[in-house]
Amino acid sequence: MLDxxxxxxxxxxxxxxxxxxxxxxxxxxxxxxxxxxxTLQTRTQDLQAQRNSLSKQxxxxxxxxxxxxxxxxxxxxxxxxxxxxEARLGELLTEFNAIxxxxxxxxxxxVPVGADETANVEIKRWGTxxxxxxxxxxxxDIGEGLGxxxxxxxxxxxxxxxxxxxxxxxxxxxxxxxxxxxxxTTRHGYTEVYAPYLVNAASLFGTGQLxxxxxxxxxxxxxxxxxxxxxxxxxxxxxxxxxxEILAAEALPLKLVCHTPCFRSExxxxxxxxxxxxxxHQFDKVELVQVVHPDQSAxxxxxxxxxxxxxxxxxxxxxRRVVLCSGDMGFSAAKTYDxxxxxxxxxxxxxxxxxxxxxxxxxxxxxxxxxNEKNKPExxxxxNGSGLAVGRTLVAILENxxxxxxxxxxxxxxxxxxxxxxLLAPTR
RNA sequence: GGAGAGGUGGCAGAGUGGUCGAAUGUACCUGAUUCGAAAUCAGGCGUACUGCAAGGUACCGAGGGUUCGAAUCCCUCCCUCUCCGCCA
Numbered sequence: 001m002l003d004x005x006x007x008x009x010x011x012x013x014x015x016x017x018x019x020x021x022x023x024x025x026x027x028x029x030x031x032x033x034x035x036x037x038x039t040l041q042t043r044t045q046d047l048q049a050q051r052n053s054l055s056k057q058x059x060x061x062x063x064x065x066x067x068x069x070x071x072x073x074x075x076x077x078x079x080x081x082x083x084x085x086e087a088r089l090g091e092l093l094t095e096f097n098a099i100x101x102x103x104x105x106x107x108x109x110x111v112p113v114g115a116d117e118t119a120n121v122e123i124k125r126w127g128t129x130x131x132x133x134x135x136x137x138x139x140x141d142i143g144e145g146l147g148x149x150x151x152x153x154x155x156x157x158x159x160x161x162x163x164x165x166x167x168x169x170x171x172x173x174x175x176x177x178x179x180x181x182x183x184x185t186t187r188h189g190y191t192e193v194y195a196p197y198l199v200n201a202a203s204l205f206g207t208g209q210l211x212x213x214x215x216x217x218x219x220x221x222x223x224x225x226x227x228x229x230x231x232x233x234x235x236x237x238x239x240x241x242x243x244x245e246i247l248a249a250e251a252l253p254l255k256l257v258c259h260t261p262c263f264r265s266e267x268x269x270x271x272x273x274x275x276x277x278x279x280x281h282q283f284d285k286v287e288l289v290q291v292v293h294p295d296q297s298a299x300x301x302x303x304x305x306x307x308x309x310x311x312x313x314x315x316x317x318x319x320r321r322v323v324l325c326s327g328d329m330g331f332s333a334a335k336t337y338d339x340x341x342x343x344x345x346x347x348x349x350x351x352x353x354x355x356x357x358x359x360x361x362x363x364x365x366x367x368x369x370x371x372n373e374k375n376k377p378e379x380x381x382x383x384n385g386s387g388l389a390v391g392r393t394l395v396a397i398l399e400n401x402x403x404x405x406x407x408x409x410x411x412x413x414x415x416x417x418x419x420x421x422x423l424l425a426p427t428r
Numbered sequence: 429g430g431a432g433a434g435g436u437g438g439c440a441g442a443g444u445g446g447u448c449g450a451a452u453g454u455a456c457c458u459g460a461u462u463c464g465a466a467a468u469c470a471g472g473c474g475u476a477c478u479g480c481a482a483g484g485u486a487c488c489g490a491g492g493g494u495u496c497g498a499a500u501c502c503c504u505c506c507c508u509c510u511c512c513g514c515c516a
Contacts, residue, residue, distance in 0.1 A: 058496060059447065062446075075496040075497085
């Protein structure tokens with residue numbers, strides 16, 4: 001959420017910043033509301049002040065056993081106007097909040113301006129894609145060839161966009177998550193967290209998935225009770241740990257890592273990546289989350305992205321880092337680096353991690369604060385990034401480490417997690 | 429799922445219609461005392477909006493209602509605890 005003060009005092013600058021995202025926002029409604037709000041709010045508060053002081057007099061008179069009917073008549077005279085302006089003010093504030101809740105974050109000054117992914121800027125490349133002396137297969141063919149990846153049965157059990165892993169591939173999937181968690185906790189200073197997979201609407205509002213993106217979520221209805229939602233990312237439960245909290249300055253930075261399944265309805269992704277494991281309704285991800293002092297978020301963003309890159313490097317997977325342009329960034333982000341891993345079957349780099357700095361945007365929605373040098377509550381900055389998407393990492397290993405006979409070499413870093421196994425061979 | 433109790437400031441905890449944004453304790457900050465500290469004493473100490481300021485307004489789990497006036501009464505929801513049942 002943006003700072004309402006900023007919108008009031010410097011709307012042009014806000015509009016200019018948001019316009020970088022490519023869809024200029026019409027603020028005429030906001031201006032109209034704001035013009036009405038100011039006078040209405042002072043008038044309402046003035047009436048409330050009169051009512052409060054008169055009511056206090058009634059109390060005093062009655063306490064002294066005196067007649068209060070004259071003062072009561074005075075208060076009664078305020079009634080209609082007070083009621084009307086309170087109601088109107090309530091409406092106005094509701095409309096303000098609705099507008100505010102749907103405004104995306106303002107891109108950071110260092111973000112390249114552009115309309116879509118074609119304007120993203122590659123800023124780093126690591127590793128050299130392997131050359132194969134045979135026709136490379138994609139991960140679906142490799143996995144099905146091994147007899148360890150089964151989309152047909154997954155479709156029978158659940159439907160499209162689910163996968164069933166078996167044997168070595170299932171174990172590799174588990175090994176990847178363990179390896180990532182161990183690396184981030186022992187080498188990068190994160191605290192491991194296990195968090196709920198079902199969350200309430202307030203949490204999703206806090207990180208920015210609600211109210212605008214409800215159709216992307218799986219919603220669980222429970223009769224009369226409030227619905228719960230399956231998490232689309234561990235970012236939601238983990239970041240919301242600090243919702244409505246005022247942290248001691250010494251508690252920052254908070255560095256948390258969490259492995260969860262993620263559930264996305266993929267509404268509107270129609271037809272894209274239907275084959276294979278790239279885009280699923282359910283996938284595992286190891287998520288890095290940091291809550292930091294506002295002065296530190298830019299540095300933390302670089303650091304966190306480096307932590308995700310370390311996993312790719314340890315696995316020997318070629319990748320590149322891209323800074324997303326203003327038009328390609330997510331709703332809540334001020335700046336985002338995507339890490340893209342090389343997929344030989346697609347002959348291209350594909351997103352495997354997205355690392356974002358949200359500035360105070362999420363913290364303001366969540367009211368996540370810390371006590372600053374003056375002992376005053378101040379909004380934290382939040383960041384997160386995939387470290388990494390487990391399913392896509394599995395895909396990358398299958399494709400990059402495939403051999404002519406259909407087997408797949410297991411990266412050395414993972415072998416301790418695979419009982420020393422060096423090769424995924426076909427299940428007989 | 430059944431029965432009951434309860435949600436108040438950083439924490440504990442009083443307050444059951446009026447002078448309550450809220451006693452008291454504790455924690456914290458400042459000052460006095462001290463060589464220094466402890467103890468003691470004095471003062472300060474919630475969040476947000478608004479105003480040059482004085483001040484004003486809102487907030488006692490959330491949302492509605494009753495009333496001239498609600499932390500306090502009523503309704504709905506959320507959460508916590510205790511006992512029973514069920515269960516990995």
